[in-house]
Amino acid sequence: MFERLSVMLMKEFLELRRDRWAMFRLIVPMIIQMLVFGYAATFTVHHVTTAVLDLDQSQASRSLISHFAATSRFNIVNVATNQKEINRDIDRDKAVIAIVIHAGFSRDLENGKSAQLQVIVDGTNSNTALIALGYIAQIVANFSAEQAANRVFPSRSSPATPAVGISLQMRPWFNEGLDERWFFIPGVIGTLTLMQVVSLTAFAIVREREVGTLEQILVSPIRPVEFILGKTVPFFLIGLGDIALVSFVGIFWFHVPFIGDPWVMLVGSALFLLAVVGMGLLMSTFSRTQQQAFALNFFFLNPFFILSGFAFPIAAMPKVLQWFTMINPLRYFLVIIRAVFLKGVGFAVLWPELGALALLAVIMLTISVLRFRKSLD
Amino acid sequence: MMAEVNEIAVRVHGLSKSFGSVQAVRDIDLAVAQGEIFGLVGPDGAGKTTIMRMLAAVLRPDAGEILVDGVDVVAEAERAKLHLSYMPQRFGLYEDLTIAENIFFYGALFGVPRGERIARSQELLEVAGLLPFRNRLAGQLSGGMKQKLGLICALIHTPRVLLLDEPTTGVDPVSRRDFWAILYNLRESGVTIVLSTAYMDEAERCSRLALLHGGEIRHCDTPQHLKAAMPGALLAIASAHPRDVREAVSGKPGVLGALLMGDRVHVRVDDAGRRIPELRAVVADRGIADAVITPAEPGIEDVFVALLGEEKPHELR
Numbered sequence: 222m223f224e225r226l227s228v229m230l231m232k233e234f235l236e237l238r239r240d241r242w243a244m245f246r247l248i249v250p251m252i253i254q255m256l257v258f259g260y261a262a263t264f265t266v267h268h269v270t271t272a273v274l275d276l277d278q279s280q281a282s283r284s285l286i287s288h289f290a291a292t293s294r295f296n297i298v299n300v301a302t303n304q305k306e307i308n309r310d311i312d313r314d315k316a317v318i319a320i321v322i323h324a325g326f327s328r329d330l331e332n333g334k335s336a337q338l339q340v341i342v343d344g345t346n347s348n349t350a351l352i353a354l355g356y357i358a359q360i361v362a363n364f365s366a367e368q369a370a371n372r373v374f375p376s377r378s379s380p381a382t383p384a385v386g387i388s389l390q391m392r393p394w395f396n397e398g399l400d401e402r403w404f405f406i407p408g409v410i411g412t413l414t415l416m417q418v419v420s421l422t423a424f425a426i427v428r429e430r431e432v433g434t435l436e437q438i439l440v441s442p443i444r445p446v447e448f449i450l451g452k453t454v455p456f457f458l459i460g461l462g463d464i465a466l467v468s469f470v471g472i473f474w475f476h477v478p479f480i481g482d483p484w485v486m487l488v489g490s491a492l493f494l495l496a497v498v499g500m501g502l503l504m505s506t507f508s509r510t511q512q513q514a515f516a517l518n519f520f521f522l523n524p525f526f527i528l529s530g531f532a533f534p535i536a537a538m539p540k541v542l543q544w545f546t547m548i549n550p551l552r553y554f555l556v557i558i559r560a561v562f563l564k565g566v567g568f569a570v571l572w573p574e575l576g577a578l579a580l581l582a583v584i585m586l587t588i589s590v591l592r593f594r595k596s597l598d
Numbered sequence: 599m600m601a602e603v604n605e606i607a608v609r610v611h612g613l614s615k616s617f618g619s620v621q622a623v624r625d626i627d628l629a630v631a632q633g634e635i636f637g638l639v640g641p642d643g644a645g646k647t648t649i650m651r652m653l654a655a656v657l658r659p660d661a662g663e664i665l666v667d668g669v670d671v672v673a674e675a676e677r678a679k680l681h682l683s684y685m686p687q688r689f690g691l692y693e694d695l696t697i698a699e700n701i702f703f704y705g706a707l708f709g710v711p712r713g714e715r716i717a718r719s720q721e722l723l724e725v726a727g728l729l730p731f732r733n734r735l736a737g738q739l740s741g742g743m744k745q746k747l748g749l750i751c752a753l754i755h756t757p758r759v760l761l762l763d764e765p766t767t768g769v770d771p772v773s774r775r776d777f778w779a780i781l782y783n784l785r786e787s788g789v790t791i792v793l794s795t796a797y798m799d800e801a802e803r804c805s806r807l808a809l810l811h812g813g814e815i816r817h818c819d820t821p822q823h824l825k826a827a828m829p830g831a832l833l834a835i836a837s838a839h840p841r842d843v844r845e846a847v848s849g850k851p852g853v854l855g856a857l858l859m860g861d862r863v864h865v866r867v868d869d870a871g872r873r874i875p876e877l878r879a880v881v882a883d884r885g886i887a888d889a890v891i892t893p894a895e896p897g898i899e900d901v902f903v904a905l906l907g908e909e910k911p912h913e914l915r
Contacts, residue, residue, distance in 0.1 A: 228706035232692065232699075239694040239735075434690030437751075439656050441707035442679045 225443050229451025233425075237455070247459060248466065251413055255467045258409040259475045262532075263401050266352045272299040272316035274307050279327035285338070285364050289320065294356045307341065317343045318353055330368060395563045403478070406471040407558040408531045413467060414490075415497055415525065415551050418460040420518050422501025426452055427514045430505075445594050453498045460494040471562075481561030485568060489557040492578035496550035499585025506592040530555050553577045605632035606665075607759050607790035608653065613662030615648055622648040624813045626662070630792055630806075632758075633785055638794040639801045639902065640810030646794035647687070648813075650763040653792065654684030667758040680708065683757035687764045689748025693737030697728060697747055700736050701754055708755035715754065722750040725780060742773025749780060760784065762793035766800065778803060798899040807898070811906050821898055828901045830854050831870035833877070834894035835863045839886055846884040847877055857903055864900050 237243045271289065275282050289295045298316055301307050310316040321339040329336040340357055342350045396403045429435040429452075438448060468486075471477045504521070508514035527533060528542055529551035535543055546552045553574040560566045568575070610628035614621070623645045630636045638646045651657035653664060655675040664671040667681040691700055698719065705715035723729040726746040731739070736747060745765065752760065766774045778800075781791055793804070801807055801821070808818040817824060837843045843863045844856045852873045854866040867873040870893050881889040896904075 224709065225707055228703060232695065232703050235699065236692065236694050429690075432690055432693070433686065433688050434692060436656065436686055437690035437704070438707065440654055440679060440684045441704065442676045442709070443707055444676075 233455040268296040271295045272310040272319040274301040277326040281327040282322045407562045419501040423504040426505035480565035493554040495582035502589035607632040609665040611663045637804030637807045644810040645813040682759040683752040684761040685752045691736040698732040704751040705754040837889040
C-alpha cells in the first residue's frame with residue numbers, strides 16, 4: 222500500500238518538476254489575481270461625473286453646489302444653463318448624475334418651508350447609482366443642518382438652541398475604518414484557491430484518462446483509493462501552499478490584519494481543500510476528455526463563486542439558491558477565513574463551519590471514490 | 599498440438615459482455631496452453647478488445663468464467679493482475695518521464711522489489727535495444743520505440759500471461775520484426791501470449807488462432823489446420839488490371855469468392871482442375887490479355903474470408 226502510494230506521489234512531483242512552467246503557472250496567476258482584486262475590487266465610488274443646473278442662482282444654491290464641488294466623490298463636469306443640456310449629458314454618458322436646483326429654492330428655505338432639490342441619476346449601473354445617492358443624501362443632510370443652525374428665529378431673543386435629535390456614534394467592530402479591502406482580500410484567498418485547486422485536480426485525472434495511463438495503472442494491482450490519494454495529495458499540498466502564498470500577499474502587501482490563530486486557519490484550510498479536491502475529483506468522473514472537464518469547470522465555478530457570500534449576501538438570495546450555498550465549501554471557508562483574519566475567533570465559534578466543511582469533504586470524497594470505481598467499467 | 603499440453607494458462611468459459619443493447623461478446627469458450635502465442639483475429643468490432651480487457655480484469659464480464667494461471671480473474675482481480683500483463687493498443691506512458699522512470703514507476707506499482715526492478719529493466723532494455731536511450735523522455739520516442747517501452751513496462755513484473763491488444767498497429771516493419779523477436783524470446787521462457795491483431799501476416803505467426811466475428815468465435819485452430827479446412831481451392835490470377843479481373847470472375851459458376859491482393863486476385867473455386875480453363879476463357883472474353891492463372895497456397899486472409907463468408911473482408915488489413 223505505502224510503496225504504491227509513495228511511487229504515485231513521486232511520479233506526480235517528478236512530472237511537476239519536469240514541467241518547466243508548472244511553478245510559474247501555479248504561483249504567478251495567483252499573485253497577479255490577488256493584486257488585481259486587491260486594488261480593483263472596491264465598491265467605493267469616486268469622481269462621479271456630475272452635471273449641475275442652478276435655476277435659483279442664489280447664495281443658498283451656490284453654497285449647496287460648493288458642497289458637491291468640495292468632495293472628491295463628485296466631479297462637476299458641466300454647469301448647465303437649461304434642462305435640455307442636462308438630458309443630453311445623461312444620454313451621452315457625459316454625466317452619471319445631474320443636480321437641478323429649481324427657482325424658488327432659497328425663498329423656500331428662508332420661509333422655513335421644505336425646499337426641493339432634484340437629482341437625476343443614470344440608473345444603468347444601479348450599484349454606483351445607489352452609492353452615489355447615499356453620498357448625495359449625506360451632503361444634503363449636512364447642508365440642511367447648517368442652514369438650520371444659521372437661521373435666526375425671530376420669535377426668540379436668546380441664542381438659538383440646538384434642535385433636539387439623536388446623535389449617532391458609529392464604531393464598526395473588527396474593521397474600524399470600514400476598509401473594503403479587509404473584507405475582500407480574505408475572500409479572494411478562498412476564491413482563488415477554489416478555482417485553482419478544483420481545475421488542477423479535475424484536469425490531472427482526466428489527462429491520465431485521455432493519455433491512456435489511467436487504464437495502464439488500473440491493470441496493476443493498485444487500489445482505486447491509492448490512485449485517488451496519489452492524484453489528490455499533491456493538489457492538496459499545492460492548495461495549502463497557495464493559501465499561504467496569497468495570505469502573505471494580503472497581510473504584508475495590503476496590510477490586512479491577521480489577528481486569529483494560525484492553527485484555526487490551517488485546520489480550516491485543510492478541511493476546505495479536502496472538499497475542494499473532492500469536487501475536482503467528482504468533476505473528473507464526469508469527464509472523458511479535457512474539453513468536457515473544461516466545460517464542467519466553466520459551468521460550476523462561477524455559481525460557486527457567486528453563491529459563496531464573496532460579494533453578494535447569502536441572506537438576500539432566494540431560498541432555493543440559499544439551499545444551494547449549503548453544499549458550497551467556499552461559503553463556509555469565507556466565514557472561517559474572514560473570522561480568523563479580522564475577528565480572531567477560534568474553534569469555539571467556528572465549529573459549525575468547520576464541521577460543515579468536514580462533512581462536505583467526506584461526502585464529496587466518498588461519492589467521487591464510488592463514482593470513480595464505476596466510471597472505470 | 600499445443601492445446602493438448604496439460605498446462606492451461608488461460609481458460610475462458612461462457613464469457614459474455616453487452617454494452618447497452620449491443621452484445622459485444624457472446625458466450626465464448628477458450629483454452630490457451632502455457633507457452634502458446636494465441637491470436638484473436640477479426641475485423642474491427644468483432645469483440646477483440648472487449649475480450650482482452652475482460653481477461654486483463656479491467657472490464658467486468660456479464661457472465662462467464664476466466665482463469666488466468668489458475669487464478670479466477672473475476673473473483674480475485676487484484677491477485678490475477680500479478681500473474682498477467684495487459685498492453686492496450688496504445689500503452690499509457692508518461693511522456694514527461696524518461697524511459698527508465700516509466701519502467702521504475704510501473705515496476706513499483708506491481709510491487710517488484712527495487713533491486714530486481716533495476717536488474718530486470720536493464721535486461722529488458724538490452725533485449726529491446728533501448729538501453730542507450732534510457733534517459734530520454736518517453737514523449738520524444740518514435741512510435742516503434744514507444745511500443746517497445748510499453749512492452750518492457752508490461753513485462754517488468756515477469757507476468758506468466760501476456761495480453762497484447764493489437765500491439766503493432768501503426769508500428770513500422772522493422773520495429774514490428776524486433777517486437778516479434780521479443781515475443782518469441784518470451785515464449786521460450788514459458789510466457790503465454792494472447793494477442794489480437796488485424797494484420798494477417800502477424801496472425802500466421804501465432805501457434806493457434808481464434809477467428810472472431812460479431813462477438814463469437816467462429817473457428818479456432820492452428821493456422822495450418824485452418825488453411826486445410828478452407829473449403830475449395832485457391833487460384834491466383836496475376837494481371838496488370840486486377841480490378842477488371844475480379845469483376846470478370848465474380849459470380850461465375852464454381853467461383854466461391856474473389857479477393858483483391860495487390861496486383862493479384864485470389865479466387866476461391868470448388869474445383870481447380872475444372873475451373874482454370876473456364877476462368878481463362880472468362881478473362882480472355884473481357885479482353886484481359888495478360889492474366890496468368892496458377893494454383894495458390896491460401897493465406898490466413900483467404901481462409902478468414904472463406905470461413906466467415908466474406909461478411910466484412912474489407913475491414914481486414
